[in-house]
Amino acid sequence: MQKGPVRALGAMSGTSLDGVDAAVVVTDGVEIHGFGESDYRVYSEEERTVLHRALGQWPNDPDVAAARDVVMRAHEALLAKFRDVDIVGFHGQTLAHDPRGRGTHQVGDGDLLAATLGLPVVWDFRSADVEMGGEGAPLVPFFHHACARYIGATEPVAFLNLGGVGNLTWVDPRVERAEAEGAVLAFDTGPANAPVNDLLRDRRGLDYDEDGKLAMTGKVETGALELFLDDPYFSRMPPKSLDRNAFPEMMSLVRELSDADAAATLTGMAAASVLRGMEHCPESPAQLLVCGGGRKNPVLMEMLRVALDCPVQPVEEVGLDGDMLEAQAFGYLAVRVARGLPTSGPSTTGVRMAVGGGQVSRP
Ligand SMILES: Nc1ncnc2c1ncn2[C@@H]1O[C@H](COP(=O)(O)OP(=O)(O)OP(=O)(O)O)[C@@H](O)[C@H]1O
Ligand SMILES: CC(=O)N[C@H]1[C@@H]2OC[C@@H](O2)[C@@H](O)[C@@H]1O[C@H](C)C(=O)O
Structure with a gap:
């Protein structure tokens, strides 16, 4: 990845199941240099019902494939609207979270999204942290630290x-x-x-x-x-x-x-x-x-x-945007992953040592 700040597009489908937030942050993965456009795609009533049905489920459970379709369709439509993006941070939708048991499950396919958008996509942010004994959440704290310095x-x-x-x-x-x-x-x-x-x-x-x-x-x-x-x-x-x-x-x-x-x-x-x-x-x-x-x-x-x-x-x-902070956070974390910087540490998730989670998929 090029040196210096890049335009990272982050996307978050949160636990409220209301919709997908997407926003651009300009960052080198350490400092925030500024914020760009943002947008929102609401889930329809039918889509929300599909997601609700899949809550608590793990990969291969019966309602997960339908939830994946909903999540992918919403993200593809929303993220394709953005221009001049260098990298995408794709959180997906958490369906289940049991870090000390079965793990953590965010539905969404980064390979597919990278192919559709023609952009590098960082995703599956939480698994590595859980595998190293962490809670896998919350992951926004390193971004909050950057925000505190930015303001x-x-x-x-x-x-x-x-x-x-x-x-x-x-x-x-x-x-x-x-x-x-x-x-x-x-x-x-x-x-x-x-x-x-x-x-x-x-x-x-x-x-x-x-x-x-x-x-x-x-x-x-x-x-x-x-x-x-x-x-x-x-x-x-x-x-x-x-x-x-x-x-x-x-x-x-x-x-x-x-x-x-x-x-x-x-x-x-x-x-x-x-x-x-x-x-x-x-x-x-x-x-x-x-x-x-x-x-x-x-x-x-x-x-x-x-x-x-x-x-x-x-x-x-x-001066921050309270609706978009999480989306911006996953853009910021994507750049950290691409640059080999950690995304969580002992004081944010309890992970044994600072870890850079996230897989990178290239188009
Ligand atoms: N005007 C309002 N009055 C009361 N509650 C509101 C209002 N606007 C939004 N909310 C609440 O905020 C929720 C959406 O919050 P947000 O988008 O931060 O959640 P999320 O990102 O899905 O969740 P998480 O951070 O847990 O992943 C709505 O579902 C609603 O409960
Ligand atoms: C497992 C999971 O998706 N957790 C979410 C959820 O929504 C809020 C809170 O619980 C937080 O821990 C996390 O999201 C934010 C974006 C985070 O990881 O920081």
């Missing part, structure tokens, strides 16, 4: 992604290299939007609780919240990661509640898991910078603001 942060900050699952990266931007000791600490906080989405889907036939309108009219059932927080996951030391459906008991905890109280309680659980996660930060961050769709939920954001000492701000306040 000119001079003291520790934390990035919180509120997607289907939540993840937190504490960053010390004074440490120059992301893989150096003390630069980052990262982990999944707990379920974020996925349980609220599932509730709205089951009870109201809606995709999500827009602007927290339903949760706003309900109250948090504290007994259910306390039972949820008894789960040993929250006291486990990071790094640690979660499957999308890692807390199946959440739904039974709110089963008897009204729609509004159930939405408020599941939203409260998402917030409380972040608050428990903040206790693991080596020192209090100067800011909590929030990305992912949950930053648009005023109920969730207010729950965090009232409980935390530091300012809680959407990443837009520091």
